[in-house]
Amino acid sequence: MIFDKNTRIVEFIKRPNRFQGYVVVDGKEELVHVPNTGRCKEILIPGCKALIREENGAHRKTRFSLIGAYKDDTLVNIDSQIPNKVVEEALINKKIKGLENYTKIYREKTFGNSRFDFKLEDSLNNQYYLEVKGVTLEENGFCRFPDAPTERGTKHLLELIEVKNNNIGAGVIFLIQLEGVKSFSPNDDTDPKFANALKKAKSKGVDIFVYECTVSETHIELSKPVELKL
Structure with missing residues (x-):
């Protein structure tokens, strides 16, 4: 399946809880939604390259969802949906x-x-x-x-x-x-x-x-x- 929304690679900073993460977008730290309740500790390592997806929902609290990250040279999709x-x-x-x-x-x-x-x-x-x-x-x-x-x-x-x-x-x-x-x-x-x-x-x-x-x-x-x- 081809993603129907824009995606981009950013730097991952931290994940304070299961559903929230922080990344660097255009040079600024930004809160993003993490659609995965698993731990993903071996994937979401501070400083790694993360894949975020642009969201358009009117009632969303964040502009992006964090749907993947590079583990060394391998891209892992973590979107539970x-x-x-x-x-x-x-x-x-x-x-x-x-x-x-x-x-x-x-x-x-x-x-x-x-x-x-x-x-x-x-x-x-x-x-x-x-x-x-x-x-x-x-x-x-x-x-x-x-x-x-x-x-x-x-x-x-x-x-x-x-x-x-x-x-x-x-x-x-x-x-x-x-x-x-x-x-x-x-x-x-x-x-x-x-x-x-x-x-x-x-x-x-x-x-x-x-x-x-x-x-x-x-x-x-x-x-x-x-x-x-x-």
Whole structure:
């Protein structure tokens, strides 16, 4: 997907809380919105090159959102609203192996008491529920999720098992928001409950997809599958 708003590279200064950051814009320090609740400590390092997006909302308190940053020479997209949009585009273009036959795509649909990012249907009305997780934590080409404990994430995995138990298709896709990835694993050290839930989900037949993206200062797109190591 191509960003429909102007972007620019600036210097990152600090992040006082989850939703606020300070950068240098035209020589002046400016407050920006950070659309990511994760820690991103290994990415948002004072002095790094950050990618900001111009915003036009009438009721916004900031002119820009901080949507990415360079980690050495690699641009990492950290906008938590991006993964679902990228996955939807990939589903429409049939780029996710195993999900090509699903032609109807619905956002934010419920199963029982659970709400999932996507509900898919094929021409025979077979249903499939898909949850999306954006990944930004990387070290030497090896990526992990989550970068902070996530009870919500664990809950989603257990609920996908329930979907599968009802003979309905279920899967989770980890969208890695950077390029040049070697493999992906759950972050056992940070959240062992999530890691155990992911292993259980796989053993129960829940599909686990892992893809990296091509990322630039003006676009992001799902590109190729990444090896899963459990």
